[in-house]
């Protein structure tokens with residue numbers, strides 16, 4: 401089925417969402433506050449979520465493999481989280497100072513992640529990476545940062561470089577050019593961002609060595625979670641650690657998504673100890689959150705005692721008690737057994753999709769780690785962001801729309817996430833829906 405036909409079917413099922421979108425477009429550009437969640441002709445409006453399922457304004461139920469872009473790891477409206485939020489909210493929503501809830505969540509994260517000796521909260525992953533980058537600059541007294549092609553680290557200027565898009569003008573694969581991902585990114589930013597090729601340790605080493613004296617930090621999402629979930633080659637992350645250490649470059653591991661993959665996040669899975677780590681999503685249990693932390697001597701730049709902080713971090717809602725309590729309740733549910741179950745759900749889904757591709761001789765691949773997965777529509781060996789680009793550029797959107805029509809929600813680019821609320825049947829429903837979508841292509 402063509403994208404047009406899938407879209408026509410979607411529109412026929414969602415008249416109430418269309419009406420809401422028209423109201424929204426009168427007061428917001430495109431009717432929306434979140435570019436990533438928009439799709440043509442209009443996104444459906446969520447009415448409620450429970451466990452693994454969501455319902456839209458037209459009453460349609462879908463299994464949620466998007467989970468608010470991987471934030472919801474134990475499911476929607478989990479009673480323990482809702483109770484914690486309600487109990488805290490009854491005593492006041494926010495205050496001009498700290499509450500005990502902040503300490504409890506910080507303790508839980510420090511206990512799980514040995515490289516994080518000390519941390520601070522923000523309201524988003526974007527603010528977390530923005531602070532980590534600023535901190536690295538302050539600590540090293542160097543201006544530039546390095547990032548990987550295809551990696552997303554939020555929406556502040558310093559990381560909106562070489563994220564997604566048509567890679568034709570992105571230069572040599574081994575020496576990528578920094579490309580602005582948005583209008584409004586000044587040339588000064590592009591001059592201070594060095595872009596690295598994923599899974600090419602020799603090229604990375606050459607670039608890092610050439611730029612060593614200028615580089616404050618290398619920021620890395622250990623599983624390239626937004627650039628195709630292309631796994632790091634064996635030893636790649638360890639080589640980056642060695643090289644950054646040798647050159648006095650701080651290694652910032654962006655675990656905003658990958659923290660959901662293990663008790664101690666991606667760094668535990670990969671056995672690498674970064675200088676700084678950024679968090680978001682799951683640690684807020686579904687409410688707005690971010691955090692950055694790491695070496696005590698580096699984090700000391702934020703310490704306001706004894707003469708004042710060298711970096712000032714504000715944020716009216718930083719560490720608000722409602723978010724902190726939701727985070728504590730969520731991490732409490734993420735026991736070692738919970739990760740085993742999440743891994744099993746991810747394995748079942750990836751296994752089912754692989755069998756489907758093999759049986760139908762589809763030009764598709766699935767990557768992933770733990771509860772995360774990504775559907776790819778190319779036969780090329782997946783090594784970096786460029787290799788994940790499908791020849792048929794419309795295919796991810798056709799699949800996304802087809803899956804919506806089959807009662808399955810994932811992300812438009814192909815990323816998906818299982819939650820603890822899912823059953824094996826929910827996962828099988830995903831694979832069967834994909835089979836139907838592909839059969840009518």
Ligand SMILES: Cc1ncc(COP(=O)(O)O)c(C=O)c1O
Nearest residue numbers: 524525526552553554656657680
């Ligand atoms: C790896 C990574 N870093 C940072 C961010 C930014 O987080 P937020 O959307 O909370 O600003 C995201 C969001 O998807 C992310 O996936």
